[in-house]
Amino acid sequence: MLIPRQAVPALAVPTLDHGDYVLQDESPAQFSLVVFYRGYHCPVCAKYLMELGRLLPEFDARGVSVVAISSDAAPRARKMADKIGMPALRMGYGLPLEAARRWGLYVTEGHGKTSIGIDEPPMFSEPGVFLVRPDHTLYYGAVQTMPFARPQFAELLTSVDFAITRNYPARGEYTGPVSAAAQPEMAA
Template structure:
């Protein structure tokens, strides 16, 4: 299985948002980057905290020319509950990510082990995609922890933009 690789085109990605719009990678026009956060779903308390912090930092990402989206394999109903229960008023939240697309992004897949969990869901991933739809940065985890710390990630984006730092890890 190939994983998304820096300096190469990102895999295709399209999904609906809870606000009724649709995301399609490549049709976005970010100034610098699109930040795509794949989260496990409504059942995940670690995801709740992560997305709440992401919501708080949205203005900081926007100032840096970074569009932010989050998506899971949850159904529309579960995504709407996440939005409401987690008080995500501004974060662009998607749903219905299919397993094939999740795998094409290199995400780990898990079977539900508790009643609150879906039968199958993807584990977290965070991708920074440049405005040419090439992968700049990726972080893929096999459990809910170990994701990039968002405040220091903002500092990394400052460094990238200030120093014109190239994507790394492009050799396959």
């Protein structure tokens, strides 16, 4: 499990049109937004990435660097990039499933054709969205076991604004023991 305020795992993948993406080489003013998506076979991912691409200038204006990554091989990643038509969006591919697991992503075995008639790969990672501080520590993370009910990028922009203006700390970093005394009292 990734812990807020602690270093995230190393992450390096090729991208289609923007050279290699190496998270540890990123130095955004505020955050790196790392969006893991399921792959070309996922129609929900296509809509999700189109929304991300549409909001890319807004993230950039806030000092947030953005990348979208899947475990697809280059040809399938290219098909997704062509489908969504967002050339400014860095599209990483070839995420090793071991790396996906280090990021806390769920891994799924393919189940044949999707609702849009595209074969799922034999194995792929499920979605995850992470905001990483310039010092490469986790600020925010969300992972899903399904393609739906993901964090919305417009809402994430509002949250980024709040975090920046309020210098809001990352939450969820406590890893010590949890005793009954520390639990809030329940109303009778």
